[in-house]
Amino acid sequence: MVELIPSSDTVMQMLKRTGAFREGHFVYPSGKHSPNYFQMPLAFRYYDTARVLAVALSRKFRVERDISSQLPKIAIISPSSGGIPVAFGVRDALSAEQIYWAEREPDGKRMFRQYVNQGEVNPCIIVDDIIRSGHAIEETAALVKELGATIIGAGAIVRFNTAPSHLEDVRIKSLVDFDAHMYDTSEACVDCKENAPVERVRF
Ligand SMILES: [Zn+2]
Numbered sequence: 001m002v003e004l005i006p007s008s009d010t011v012m013q014m015l016k017r018t019g020a021f022r023e024g025h026f027v028y029p030s031g032k033h034s035p036n037y038f039q040m041p042l043a044f045r046y047y048d049t050a051r052v053l054a055v056a057l058s059r060k061f062r063v064e065r066d067i068s069s070q071l072p073k074i075a076i077i078s079p080s081s082g083g084i085p086v087a088f089g090v091r092d093a094l095s096a097e098q099i100y101w102a103e104r105e106p107d108g109k110r111m112f113r114q115y116v117n118q119g120e121v122n123p124c125i126i127v128d129d130i131i132r133s134g135h136a137i138e139e140t141a142a143l144v145k146e147l148g149a150t151i152i153g154a155g156a157i158v159r160f161n162t163a164p165s166h167l168e169d170v171r172i173k174s175l176v177d178f179d180a181h182m183y184d185t186s187e188a189c190v191d192c193k194e195n196a197p198v199e200r201v202r203f
Contacts, residue, residue: 005056005059005060005175006052006056006175008175008176008177011053011056011157011158011175011176012176014043014049014052014053015038015040015043015157015158015176018042018043018045018046018049019039019042019043020038020039020040020041020042020043020044021036021037021038022036022037022038022039023035023036023037024037024196024199025189025191025192025196025197025198025199026198026199026200026201027198027199027200027201028201028203029201029202029203031184031185032182032183032184033182033183033185033186033188033189033191033192033198034180034181034182034183035181035190035191036178036180036181037199037201038130038158038178039201039203040082040129040130040157040158041082041085041129043157044085044086044129050085050089051089053086053089053157053175054085054086054088054089054090054092054093055089055093056175057086057089057090057127057155057156057157057173057174057175058089058090058093058094059093060155060173060175061090061094061125061153061155061173062093062094064152064153066152066153067094067125067152067153070122070123070152071094071095071096072094072095072096072097073097073122073123074094074096074097074098074122074123074124074125074152075096075097075098075099075100075121075122075123075124075125075149076088076090076091076094076096076098076099076100076124076125076127077099077100077101077102077121077124077125077126077127077140077144078099078100078101078102078126078127078128078140079101079102079110079126079128079136079137079139079140080101080102080103080104080110080128080136081101081103082128082129082130083101083127083128083129083156084101085129086127086128086129086156086157087099087101087127090125090127096122096125097122098121098122098124100112100116100121100124102139102140102143110136110139110140110143111143112143112147116147117147118146118147118148119147119148120147121144121147121148121149122149123149123150123151123152124144124149124150124151124152124153125151125152125153125154125155126140126141126144126151126153126154126155126167127154127155127156128156129156129157129158130156130157130158130159130160131156131158131159131160131163131172131174132160132162132163132180133160133162133163134163134164134167134172137154137156137167137172138164138167141154141167141168151167151168151170152170153170153173154167154170154171154172154173155172155173155174156172156173156174157174157175157176158174158175158176158178159172159174159176159177159178160177160178160180161177161178161179161180162180162182
């Protein structure tokens with residue numbers, strides 16, 4: 001059976017079509033400026049698109065012997081709500097046994113729900129919709145290790161080139177490696193120099 005994985009260009013077209021990838025002049029809550037903006041849940045609102053993306057990502061995991069040999073006794077883990085549809089899609093494609101997702105507590109700390117106990121979590125793959133800095137998956141990896149589980153995979157639909165390439169000793173898989181342009185200040189921003197209208201984004 002030939003298992004095709006859509007090219008990076010095809011994935012970008014899907015993200016553009018669904019509004020998940022935008023071009024313009026954006027200002028993030030951090031104050032950084034960028035000509036690009038991703039809002040991945042906009043792609044995952046279309047079930048068929050969500051399925052294609054998750055299945056494609058799952059294929060990158062299935063070819064790894066360390067993963068395929070442990071199926072179905074693995075866990076798919078999302079660092080946040082954005083990664084939940086990715087986790088369910090990848091789980092479906094791999095027939096993995098467990099799904100977990102972390103959430104932010106009011107104090108900002110990333111946590112799993114109460115009563116997830118030491119030793120219950122299968123060897124896991126951490127997946128997210130997008131990896132920007134890598135902090136979310138790194139914090140999730142720390143949580144997983146506290147529970148005594150091992151990390152056998154990590155990946156996302158989109159990974160910024162500025163993010164780490166590895167999580168622990170596993171290589172981070174992605175359908176798109178995106179060359180993100182971020183400007184720390186308005187003075188450094190190319191679009192500000194051209195007086196392009198600004199759009200403020202919430203995430
Ligand atoms: Zn600007």
